[in-house]
Amino acid sequence: MKHKTKFARYRRQAIAIGFAAVVAASCSSSATKASPAAAVSTTKPTDSAAPASSHADVTIKTFQFSPSPATVKAGEITVVNEDNTTHTFTSDAAGAFNVSLTGPHATKTVTVKAGTYKFHCAIHTSMTGELIVQ
Ligand SMILES: [Cu+2]
Numbered sequence: 367m368k369h370k371t372k373f374a375r376y377r378r379q380a381i382a383i384g385f386a387a388v389v390a391a392s393c394s395s396s397a398t399k400a401s402p403a404a405a406v407s408t409t410k411p412t413d414s415a416a417p418a419s420s421h422a423d424v425t426i427k428t429f430q431f432s433p434s435p436a437t438v439k440a441g442e443i444t445v446v447n448e449d450n451t452t453h454t455f456t457s458d459a460a461g462a463f464n465v466s467l468t469g470p471h472a473t474k475t476v477t478v479k480a481g482t483y484k485f486h487c488a489i490h491t492s493m494t495g496e497l498i499v500q
Pocket residue numbers: 452453454487488489490493
């Protein structure tokens with residue numbers, strides 16, 4: 367009689383431990399599920415860091431584009447005109463980009479896709495450059 371009740375208690379404990387193991391397993395699986403969500407949230411600081419890219423990707427100075435070729439990453443790029451006259455940042459291939467910059471210190475942003483673009487100033491046709499978008 368005494369032995370039987372002791373065995374029953376062991377069984378109950380074994381079931382409880384088994385249940386705890388299942389709970390722990392389900393917990394760890396939900397923890398691994400949570401990590402992709404954490405990875406998504408880490409992309410937010412790069413969005414908020416976007417205004418820090420106030421540097422010019424292309425600078426127009428003394429009727430020249432620099433650097434040329436300019437290597438940039440696909441997306442929004444910044445063009446600054448340091449001259450006192452108006453220039454344009456116009457792609458040779460129609461439609462890629464075309465902005466007018468009234469100097470001095472006019473800044474424009476254009477969105478570019480990956481590729482290599484030749485560009486020029488529509489006002490001063492001797493002004494040419496190349497943009498490599500990665
Ligand atoms: Cu110009």
